[in-house]
Amino acid sequence: MAEMMAFGQQPDVLFWVGCAGSFDDRAKKITRAFVKILNNVGVNFAVLGTEESCTGDPAKRAGNEFLFQMQAMGNIQVLNAYEVKSIVTTCPHCFNTLKNEYPELGGNYEVKHHSQFLQELINQGKLTVEGGVFKGKKITFHDPCYLGRANDVYEAPRNLIEKLDAELVEMKRCKSNGLCCGAGGAQMFKEAEKGNKEVNIERTEEALEIQPNIIATGCPFCMTMMTDGVKLKEKSSEVQVFDLAELIAQAKDL
């Protein structure tokens, strides 16, 4: 972003990478897959790079409103300084926070989740996807809470999967009734309270019940939870967990 600014250029959209997308080894692959698609389509985008900072979502959900607002105000200063109008992100938590909680603090942007952004590129004819490797594969979509229930985005991710000529199979609890992966509300960063099961195991078992080839998701934290779940169930060789961006990138052989 800083480089573009120096050359007097303005990107059409800012890609908000997020902490997971920047630092988590698995999530970095999602970041790279999404960037490959953006470059392939020729989207004029930028990232904040080292100027990006946590949106404050985990702090807010944990109850640390102070830290959240400190983060938010800092980020808004950077975003407004670069006159950012439009943001796309691969993380539903960043998406929710930027879209819903920043406006009141002075940050007004058009914010999209990457599933919506990719869907638009397809609708505009800029991105074409053919099934190829996924033809006939059984794919189920795990709804991230902060994309689905929190923001009522259910169709964009499913439309993308259908573009792959794959067979979209639904879990018993899906869409507005979808079961959490267990990571939200800052649970990702601490041990779960005492219980008789981990939430991600409950969810993974439900996914495995319908015997998919692929579990698709649109959230780096769901990715961690579902991947761990599949590993613990010793099904890693049969069932793979992919982000929507990775599926599209693979279908296009990028």
Place this chain on the structure above:
Amino acid sequence: MEISSIIFIILLIVAGGLFAKNLNTIIRNIKLGKDLDRNDRKKERFSLMARVALGQSKMVVRPFAGFLHIIVYVGFIIINIEVLEIVLDGMLGTHRLFAFMGSFYHFLIAAFEGLALLVLVACVIFLVRRNVLRIKRFFGKEMTTWPKTDANLILITEILLMSAFLIMNAVDAQLQVLGSEHYTNVGSFPISRQLMGAFAGMSESSLIMLERGTWWFHIIGIFAFLNYLPYSKHFHILLAFPNVFYAKLTPKGQLDNLASVKKEVEMMFDPSADPYAAPAEPEGEPQRFGAKDVTDLTWKQLMDAYTCTECGRCTDVCPANITGKVLSPRKIMMDTRDRLEEVGKGIDKNGKDFNDNKSLLRDYISEEELLACTSCNACVQACPVNIDQLSIIVDLRRFLIMEESKAPAEWTGIFTNIENNGAPWQFAQADRLNWKNEN
């Protein structure tokens, strides 16, 4: 005026007055909550209320229970027209005042009887679901003796009221056959007619006694039930409507930005702020960050608590509860109401500033419950009357973290990391773009 009319009017006034008094207490208790403006977007609010409260759209997500509930709900509303006639008859000393409507009256009575039978059957099925089939969501540790008794009492009362109504009609029909004075030939009584045989051998005077008896039982039952409502989870039949009307309209994922925090953070970001300046005159009482007790919650959150009818749909879909954690969103609502009632009684007894050294946090809701929440909004989505359980959990967490600094060690760690290097993990901000050159 006949003596029975006088007795009836006195009963009506006492029942109405007592209910008004209890209603006032509940309104007073709800107003103990903090201000919150929910008067925006009126049109959307009306249409939401029409769909969710009036139209029961979220009830039918579970089709069987939803369908039976609609029967009881429609029955309740329509049979109230009959109650109006009963009340007028009672005051005026008349019998079946609306009979002048002729064939329409026949139709009305037939409809009431049909609904009464359906309500009766539905309530029996509900009782079986709770006590014989023992459906899981009606149990759980917050479903102690009183909540279970409350549910059964409501169902049994409705069964008794509907039975009295049908027996009353059957006896009336029998009296009409006998050509008894006062019992003019009205109503077709399609359902209660089937019961007439049971009363065929009775004398006219005992029939009249039975008819009057069931009439008084029915109406006194209704008065009693009305005054039971404020003590019961059944209060939802009234509060469901305003509660849905004033529900949060913004996306479920959007949490409020605490205004008290905003002021302080803005000052930190304001380069012209003078750190040594004398603090401005405090505006009113200093506000707590988050909620420790019910009075720290908003009036809407307190209304939520009074609206909860303990159906358990929230707890049934809660990922924490499903996997055996102590959190139950229904318990959060029941605790909030119990604590609010306790505070209300304390105020009645000891005045406004009473303090019992108890609070919603810890005396009712434990840290463990709060920490188990994934903020997934499944409970909020599932609630048929748009209760926002999550907002109470988050407000209590805020108090825990910001006022008491009682975060689990891992959370203290992520707070430090976010503060120091802008990510919940211990990675340097300078490394944020490393993904670009990796494979």
